[in-house]
Amino acid sequence: MGERNLDSATRVVHAGERVHVAPSVTWPIAPPIVQTSVYAYPDIAAVDAVHEGEAPGYIYGGYGVPNQSALEAALAELEGAEAAVVTTSGSNAIAVTLLGLTAAGSRVVAAINCYGGTRVVLDQQLARFGVSTTYVHPADIDAVIAALHSEPRPALLWVDTIANPTIRATDIPCLATLASDAGVPLVVDNTFATPYHAQPLTMGADIVLHSTTKFIGGHNDSRGGAILADSERIAQLRRVAIHFGAIGAPFEAWLQLRGLRTLDVRMERSSANALAIAEACDGHPHVRRVHYPGLPSDPGHSVAVRTLRHGFGSMLSIDLGTAERARAVVDRLQLVVFAETLGGLMTTVVHPRSASYRSLTEEELARIGVSPGLLRFSVGIESPEDLVRDILGALNSLA
Ligand SMILES: Cc1ncc(COP(=O)(O)O)c(C=O)c1O
Secondary structure: OOOOOOOHHHHHHHOOOOHHHOOOOOOOOOOOOOOOOEOOOOOHHHHHHHHOOOOOOOOEHHHOOHHHHHHHHHHHHHHOOOEEEEEOOHHHHHHHHHHHHOOOOOEEEEEOOOOHHHHHHHHHHHHHHOOEEEEEOOOOHHHHHHHHHOOOOOOEEEEEOEEOOOOEEOOHHHHHHHHHHOOOOEEEEOOOOHHHHOOHHHHOOOEEEEEOOOOOOOOOOOOOEEEEEOHHHHHHHHHHHHHOOOEOOHHHHHHHHHHHOOHHHHHHHHHHHHHHHHHHHOOOOOOOEEEOOOOOOOOOHHHHHHHOOOOOOOEEEEEOOOHHHHHHHHHHOOOOEEOOOOOOOOOEEEOHHHOOOOOOOHHHHHHHOOOOOEEEEEOOOOOHHHHHHHHHHHHHOOO
């Protein structure tokens, strides 16, 4: 450009534009953030070749740029998947998967205790297009079999590896067999377990998805989602994600890959902390019940022992009997942060009845086990002694 007789207004637009493609025998140890929404092409033949998959390359941010590809490759490797597509949020991963697998008149079989946002998409959005949902408790095998084998034949079976907010471990291998016998794909939301604790595809699931906003990102500073499956399914779901503008942004993917690098050490610490809290609260006079799959008394314990590895996860719920007691404990916690999220470095608490479950009927709440006094904790990586002291201090101060 220096050779040409160009005006300053042109130079400020074009100066240095090709520097990043300079050949280098070295590479950056941290991946560069490719913060571009579009790529330039040398000629029409080149862009045709990229579109047809005959040449490597990127075209447009809406289809993904290198930061998304890096996160997709990392997640696919960790989940044992052939391929992945990353989306702007876990909610978008849910919507894309459901839109991709259903059509007008489809019937979905879903776990009654699946993430509340999944139910909202099914009940308030897809229902408008004639998609119906049969809800079953995933531990009620007879109900699952009946739902899978009734007409119209289901488009998919949807469950969460560890269900919200009763932290119930789901028997993925068993459900995978039932789904496969019925010729129905099994979709698993693995957000709570993460690939550190469970790899549902290796247990027979067909599609796995994540809110990477949570443990994978791990720092409460970005949002994202991911869908993982075989290459053919991901190619189809990627098209749906592209059509709905659901592909994530480069900086978000960069942050989540950076978070992923410490997933194992964070999960190891936070699941050990969760077990310490569960054991400290179990049997406390003000605690009606602790929901944690690591406790031998938990109804999901034997499933968890069989299906989860490296411990039992970082989520736990404590039932205090009444909403007033739950409120009093939240007010008295000094260290644990009251915030409607999960999966971050710090321990957070929510009151599910006043958060994502507020629109459910009493009957539905009872079926899922969301009692008025239930508090759900997402345990972080602080010192276990400090966390136990904070929570026991709040419990002990109850009248
Ligand atoms: C299990 C589970 N799946 C999906 C989501 C949705 O993720 P996002 O908040 O990234 O849209 C959430 C959010 O809380 C969740 O808990």
